[in-house]
Amino acid sequence: GNSVTQMEGPVTLSEEAFLTINCTYTATGYPSLFWYVQYPGEGLQLLLKATKADDKGSNKGFEATYRKETTSFHLEKGSVQVSDSAVYFCALSRNSGYALNFGKGTSLLVTP
Amino acid sequence: NAGVTQTPKFQVLKTGQSMTLQCAQDMNHEYMSWYRQDPGMGLRLIHYSVGAGITDQGEVPNGYNVSRSTTEDFPLRLLSAAPSQTSVYFCASSLGQGFEKLFFGSGTQLSVL
Numbered sequence: 001g002n003s004v005t006q007m008e009g010p011v012t013l014s015e016e017a018f019l020t021i022n023c024t025y026t027a028t029g030y031p032s033l034f035w036y037v038q039y040p041g042e043g044l045q046l047l048l049k050a051t052k053a054d055d056k057g058s059n060k061g062f063e064a065t066y067r068k069e070t071t072s073f074h075l076e077k078g079s080v081q082v083s084d085s086a087v088y089f090c091a092l093s094r095n096s097g098y099a100l101n102f103g104k105g106t107s108l109l110v111t112p
Numbered sequence: 113n114a115g116v117t118q119t120p121k122f123q124v125l126k127t128g129q130s131m132t133l134q135c136a137q138d139m140n141h142e143y144m145s146w147y148r149q150d151p152g153m154g155l156r157l158i159h160y161s162v163g164a165g166i167t168d169q170g171e172v173p174n175g176y177n178v179s180r181s182t183t184e185d186f187p188l189r190l191l192s193a194a195p196s197q198t199s200v201y202f203c204a205s206s207l208g209q210g211f212e213k214l215f216f217g218s219g220t221q222l223s224v225l
Contacts, residue, residue, distance in 0.1 A: 036214075043116070043202055043216025044155075089154065098143060098162055099170060100214070104154040 002027040004090050006103035013080055013110050021075040021106045023064075023090035031092040033057075033066050033073040034100065038087040047075075047088070080110045114138050118203050118217035125193040125224045133188040133220050135203030141215070143206040144186040148172065148199040149219075155202065161186055193224045 007022040025033065032051045036044040048057030053068035062077045073090060090103040119134045137144065145160035147170075157170030161180040175197060177189040186205075190197060200221050204214040 041218070043204070043218050044214070045216065046213050049213075098160055098168075099145065099157045102147075102155040104152055 002031055002092050002101050004092055004101055004103035006088075006090050006106050008106070009087075010107040010109055013108070015082055015110055015112055016079045017110075019075070019077040019080045019084075019108070021088055021090075021108070023073045023075065023103060025071050025073065025090075025092050027071070027092060033064070034091040034093075035062070035064055035073070035075050036089040036091060036102070038089065038105070040086070044089060080108070082110045082112055084108060085110045116203055116205055116215050116217035118201075118220050120220060121218070123220060123222050125190075125222065127193060127195060127224060129190075129193050131190050131193065133190075133201055133203075133222070135186045135188065135217060136184050137186075137203075137205040137215070138184065139205065139207070139215065140183060141205035141207050142183065144180065145170070145204050145214070146176070146178065146186070146188045147202045147204065149202060150199050158188065158201075190222075195224045198222060198224045 003026045005024050034049045035047040037047045038044045048059040050057040050066035056065045064073050064075045087105045087107050089105045091100040116137045142163045146158040147155040149155050156172045158176050159178040161167045164180050164183050167178050200219050202219050203217040206214050
């Protein structure tokens with residue numbers, strides 16, 4: 001079945017640093033890929049998505065490119081802010097059934 | 113527009129007790145689902161529904177029941193609570209029968225003693 005592997009956290013960065021959170025996937029077929037973000041005390045919300053190979057999803061300065069050759073969907077941001085502190089989840093659509101498979105999440109802490 | 117509303121926010125149960133976690137959405141979404149979030153495990157799907165009267169199991173359905181009598185509501189029932197069900201529970205909905213852009217509630221933190 002489809003599955004997602006994310007880098008272990010927590011990740012601690014200083015404000016304005018460059019961010020990369022790695023995500024690789026295993027899938028049959030052509031799943032869509034997603035990044036969700038969970039701010040403290042809240043539910044998850046969709047950050048960005050890509051539906052086919054070489055697509056780039058982007059939102060709020062975050063980007064991720066669907067790389068079929070490396071089965072990856074790494075999340076990047078050029079200059080993080082304290083307000084980006086959250087848990088980030090990589091996810092992909094399942095082969096069958098109406099649901100997403102989520103990774104375990106990566107906690108990001110940005111310090112001033 | 114309230115979005116997805118979950119109640120209660122916190123609950124403590126004793127082993128063997130039953131309870132219902134409530135979930136309601138006011139966006140006329142066809143798709144609704146329940147996930148549990150455990151440390152180091154990410155989110156795991158418990159049950160989902162693609163419309164009123166239609167439900168199906170996710171990857172961890174044991175010990176939980178659901179029903180979908182209306183488009184708006186999707187309650188999750190714990191039949192006989194066990195300590196292994198201590199978790200944070202999230203309800204999520206999506207427009208149509210699509211499941212990609214999920215709108216999540218703020219969660220219910222459940223402790224079973």
